[in-house]
Amino acid sequence: MSPRSASVNEELRRRSRERLLHAAVQLVSERGYDATTLADIADRAGSARGLVSYYFPGKRQLLQSAVHRLMHRTLEEGLERAPATDDGPERMARAIDAILGLTRDHPVLMRQHMAGILQAEGFVQCPEQQRLAELLRQTVVRNGSDRPDRDYPMLRALLMGAVYAALVPGAPMPLPVLRAELFRRYGLAWEQGMPPGADASAGAQGAHGRNLSRFFATEDRDGAREERTGRAEDERPEPDGTPGGARLGP
Numbered sequence: 088m089s090p091r092s093a094s095v096n097e098e099l100r101r102r103s104r105e106r107l108l109h110a111a112v113q114l115v116s117e118r119g120y121d122a123t124t125l126a127d128i129a130d131r132a133g134s135a136r137g138l139v140s141y142y143f144p145g146k147r148q149l150l151q152s153a154v155h156r157l158m159h160r161t162l163e164e165g166l167e168r169a170p171a172t173d174d175g176p177e178r179m180a181r182a183i184d185a186i187l188g189l190t191r192d193h194p195v196l197m198r199q200h201m202a203g204i205l206q207a208e209g210f211v212q213c214p215e216q217q218r219l220a221e222l223l224r225q226t227v228v229r230n231g232s233d234r235p236d237r238d239y240p241m242l243r244a245l246l247m248g249a250v251y252a253a254l255v256p257g258a259p260m261p262l263p264v265l266r267a268e269l270f271r272r273y274g275l276a277w278e279q280g281m282p283p284g285a286d287a288s289a290g291a292q293g294a295h296g297r298n299l300s301r302f303f304a305t306e307d308r309d310g311a312r313e314e315r316t317g318r319a320e321d322e323r324p325e326p327d328g329t330p331g332g333a334r335l336g337p
Contacts (some may be wrong), residue, residue, distance in 0.1 A: 107138070107153075109299065110131035154200040155211070161302070162222050175231050179226055186249070207249075211239045220243075232240065
């Protein structure tokens, strides 16, 4: 059998990473962070245990990347939902509602995400986090900012503060109150974005919002098992610790 091409190996690695991200958000949502192990995540993903350590330094970094993926895809979906618009204030309203919607629909994930950020390692600098930052930066620019280096971190801080306030055990603030304050801060009208009680078919609302599979490019479980069997040799670690055919960047 001829060896797989570099492009095929790269696609297999991409799928493996996607399945691990998806499995992490599924299991932490179902069981909580402490009750979820890396072995559980690998098993749910249909991946070898060693691949988790190859892609992620540990469970907290894996979960942060997974939640950052969930955040940036939810934000992207909210910004681009119909009717499409380039209006800056409307896009700012959609961005705020996307993040608050995640807080409402996935409180366990978002609470664990905030807890992870407060650990010593802080933000995980990964492609998912970078895409989220890019979308938020574009949002402040579309909203008229001529100083995005100042205004993007402020938007990020305000959103993080709202998420934290909504999830504080024993003393949570209502999301509509937090939304009203953020909208006041940015001069937005209440009816912009996705107001509470609006049609649940848009954005990260209702059952649609709780279905995460659309954010992760994973195939069905039978396909995963077949791929796992077929790629065993390709993913066996080399002496330097990388899967066969994989190359670590600088």
